[in-house]
Amino acid sequence: MKIAVAGAGYVGLVTGTCFAELGNDVTCVDIDEEKIAKLNNNIMPIYEPGLEELVFKNRKNKRLKFTTDLKSAIKDSEIIFICVGTPPKENGEADLSYVENAARAIAEAMDSYKVVVEKSTVPVKTGDKVAESIRNYNRHKCDFDVVSNPEFLREGSAVHDFMSPDRIVIGTESEKARQIMKELYSPLKAPIIFTDIKSAEIIKHASNSFLAAKISFINAIANICELAGADVERVAEGMGLDKRIGRSFLNAGIGYGGFCFPKDAEAFIRISEKLGYDFKLLKAAQEINKDQRKSFVKKINKALLDVKGRTIGVLGLSFKPNTDDIRFAPSVDIIMELQKEGAKIKAYDPKAMDKARQILKNIEYCNSPYDAAKNADALLIITEWDEFKQLDLKRIKSAVKRPLIIDGRNIYNPDDIKKHGFSYISIGRKDVD
Ligand code: UDX
Numbered sequence: 001m002k003i004a005v006a007g008a009g010y011v012g013l014v015t016g017t018c019f020a021e022l023g024n025d026v027t028c029v030d031i032d033e034e035k036i037a038k039l040n041n042n043i044m045p046i047y048e049p050g051l052e053e054l055v056f057k058n059r060k061n062k063r064l065k066f067t068t069d070l071k072s073a074i075k076d077s078e079i080i081f082i083c084v085g086t087p088p089k090e091n092g093e094a095d096l097s098y099v100e101n102a103a104r105a106i107a108e109a110m111d112s113y114k115v116v117v118e119k120s121t122v123p124v125k126t127g128d129k130v131a132e133s134i135r136n137y138n139r140h141k142c143d144f145d146v147v148s149n150p151e152f153l154r155e156g157s158a159v160h161d162f163m164s165p166d167r168i169v170i171g172t173e174s175e176k177a178r179q180i181m182k183e184l185y186s187p188l189k190a191p192i193i194f195t196d197i198k199s200a201e202i203i204k205h206a207s208n209s210f211l212a213a214k215i216s217f218i219n220a221i222a223n224i225c226e227l228a229g230a231d232v233e234r235v236a237e238g239m240g241l242d243k244r245i246g247r248s249f250l251n252a253g254i255g256y257g258g259f260c261f262p263k264d265a266e267a268f269i270r271i272s273e274k275l276g277y278d279f280k281l282l283k284a285a286q287e288i289n290k291d292q293r294k295s296f297v298k299k300i301n302k303a304l305l306d307v308k309g310r311t312i313g314v315l316g317l318s319f320k321p322n323t324d325d326i327r328f329a330p331s332v333d334i335i336m337e338l339q340k341e342g343a344k345i346k347a348y349d350p351k352a353m354d355k356a357r358q359i360l361k362n363i364e365y366c367n368s369p370y371d372a373a374k375n376a377d378a379l380l381i382i383t384e385w386d387e388f389k390q391l392d393l394k395r396i397k398s399a400v401k402r403p404l405i406i407d408g409r410n411i412y413n414p415d416d417i418k419k420h421g422f423s424y425i426s427i428g429r430k431d432v433d
Helices: 010-021 033-040 051-060 070-076 098-110 127-135 158-163 175-184 197-228 233-239 261-275 281-302 331-338 353-359 369-374 394-400 414-419
Strands: 001-007 025-029 066-067 079-081 114-118 144-148 168-173 194-196 313-316 344-348 363-365 378-381 403-406 423-425
Touching: 001 010, 001 098, 010 025, 010 051, 010 066, 010 158, 025 070, 025 313, 033 066, 033 127, 051 066, 051 197, 070 098, 079 098, 079 175, 098 114, 098 127, 098 261, 114 127, 114 175, 127 144, 127 197, 144 168, 144 175, 144 197, 168 175, 168 197, 168 423, 194 197, 194 344, 194 378, 197 233, 197 261, 197 281, 281 331, 281 403, 281 423, 313 331, 313 369, 331 344, 344 369, 353 363, 369 394, 414 423
Parallel strands: 001 025, 001 079, 025 066, 079 114, 114 144, 168 194, 313 344, 313 378, 344 363, 378 403, 403 423
Antiparallel strands: none
């Protein structure tokens, strides 16, 4: 099938590339000329495991193209995916101007029947707005249908998530569009849920919000465990074996970050408010999430008595492992707060240092975890990269000024760490001296 993808950001690039890999002819369009030029020279704008290989392969066999020419891409395609950004406005609502612009451009360029698919995370009823925009600017009076087909891609495993999804959600009121989308997704062996557009839009928000609330729930339990002297890891295990609960997304830590959960939860709170519902549960989840970062800084202060003038080694900057993304990452808030309080920061991340350099200043960026540990009064674990789970702790011990690890992701077994002679503070578990 012939597909155009408007927006070559995270979602658009993965979606377009994977559809090309499934045998479709895909054109990815972006207004960012530099990004498109780079992609046409096989330079990836983001780090995502497995994506680069698929981009090279599908460009080579001419199933995947990158361009800034939206008009031609629309004319040549039957299905157009809107994958443009929906960044948060000051009040937390999603900014839909890019979606609106894309809809208008599609309407002006289309000269035959098109299926217009919203893939970006958008407030409920955006499908109606997209259809209205297209109707208003539909120069050639062409038939079209709007579909909501939300993405559930996790950064770091986006290609795998695309190819092996738990489910595919297709929201449309049109039988013709339904059949086209069904055929498009037929190579993937996954259940397809067909709904109306609004329900599909809400499925996306409800899923992300539920997961965010699940993380905040276990973080609240972690706080209770600390007060009671219990172990949140064992509690999560005990809860997670109940099939109705499940163990995933019950990892206590310094909370959720990234460009989806914090922003989408905030947007869903605003959407609910506008519809007339006060989403107290989700508001509490967001509050608990913010508190986790603050209480981590408090833990550091308590352990060091005062962070002023201390050297703190930071392991991990990305909001989670296997990505170079630091948007809304806990590392940013935590480091900025520690700097404000007078700490000296040394940091290491396997992939995210280039992006971090643009935001986090006055940091000594290090070449290895051992460099970051050198002369540190405390070593923080902020992101659970596999590399940090396999550190040579003897080497770390001889590098640091004081053998103190404060682990925001519970990556170590407290007893093992104790054997290596470290003091160890983690989340929802007893401190080890
Ligand atoms: C998320 C959704 O999972 C995906 O379906 C959606 O389309 C986009 O948003 P992503 O933001 O890439 O994906 O990461 P995810 O793996 O879901 O983790 C989100 C955040 O939650 C990370 O900061 C992670 O560290 C945190 N997290 C996750 C926890 O703190 N504990 C957990 O148990 C799981």
